[in-house]
Amino acid sequence: MTKKVVILGGDGVGPEVADVTADVLRKMSLDLEILEPICGEKAQAELGNFFPDETRKLCDESDAILFGASGTTSGFLLAYLRWGLDNYINIRPIKYYPGCRTPLKDAEGIDFVILREGIEGMYPGREGDISLLTKNLPEYRDILGKSFADYGEGKFAVRIITDSGARRFLKFSCEFTLQRKAAGYKGNLTCVTKSNVLRESDGLFYRIMEEEIKLFPELILEHYYVDDMARRILRFPKDLNVLTTTNMFGDILSDEAAELVGGLGMSASACIGGTVPYFEPVHGAAPDIAGQGIVNPTAMMFSAKMMLDQLGMADAARALDDGIAAVYREGRYLTHDQGGSTSTTKFADAVMKKIG
Ligand code: IPM
Ligand code: MN
DSSP states (O other), X not given: OOEEEEEEEESTTHHHHHHHHHHXXXXXXXXXXXXXXXXXXXXXXXXXXXXXXXXXXXXXXXSEEEEEEOSTTHHHHHIIIIIITTOOEEEEEEEOOTTSOOSSSOOTTOEEEEEEEOSSBTOSOOEEEHHHHHHHOTTOOOTTSOOSGGGOSOEEEOOBOOHHHHHHHHHHHHHHHHHHXXXXXXXXXXXXXXXXXXXXXXXXXXXXXXXHHTTOTTSEEEEEEHHHHHHHHHHOGGGOOEEEEOHHHHHHHHHHHHGGGTOGGGOEEEXXXXXXXXXXXXXXXXXXXXXXXXXXXXXHHHHHHHHHHHXXXXXXXXXXXHHHHHHHHHOSSOOGGGTOOOOHHHHHHHHHHHHO
């Protein structure tokens, strides 16, 4: 059955990477209905609304959404894509493709995945004046024995880990690692927390991890604190298989890890688990290079590849992956972030030629 895909360019470089990726998908003649409704800054300028009702309706009724990037509209669009659609699983692969830029002497063989919880933790920012806590939690004492009033004027941020939210995400993390093991990878799942400091919230996260992994005797659970993990990503990237962590740690570690394998220009993500899955590059709107036709569309193309996989189109996903890999291996058509001077559209042409 034909799958309905909505491509939302969004802001900054978003529409540029979206347009060429839509072209590649169309050229592949897949059983896809591709829609590109207006949204983001353009919709705001023309219709006075970042996310028109008709665009939202198309998204709600689609099988998958491919999203470029959000700039000034980020809060609003991400609120819909992540919380509105309940996409609590964020999958961020870190894989080296020979020919891409890397600071390592030998990056061959780096191939791991960061699973980032998508809707809890420090997101969406819940902040306020300390006085609010002083008023509502007068009895509260921290481990230093201090009340909120003792801290004087300032701001707070709240980090939330729920039983059900952590459990469904960590259960998925186990299933994901098992599937990967069946595909020939190792069976180690590395949980990343800061439970030595965040004893209650990350303590809960890790306790649930230990419970869930019991149902998967084929898997091996590892646990590192996030500061140690940040170091290990640089020191032992080839030993990593699947990392699972809370929202903001996943956000930070995925940017760090991306730098080993080409940077944000190549880093894709899938946000799934909710009513409609969506796929997006890890990079943002990059306003400094927007409109120049030089942005690297690889991250968006890899996001499209993850979308095809999710839609059950594994052969097409592989063909797209192979096409992109071939362009990097050849090294003739590289965008400026990879040390070349190829434009966004020329890069897409090169990928299309490889796909045939
Ligand atoms: C990401 C981005 C977003 C995040 C921003 C734009 C809110 O950095 O997708 O990684 O922090 O989740
Ligand atoms: Mn980020």
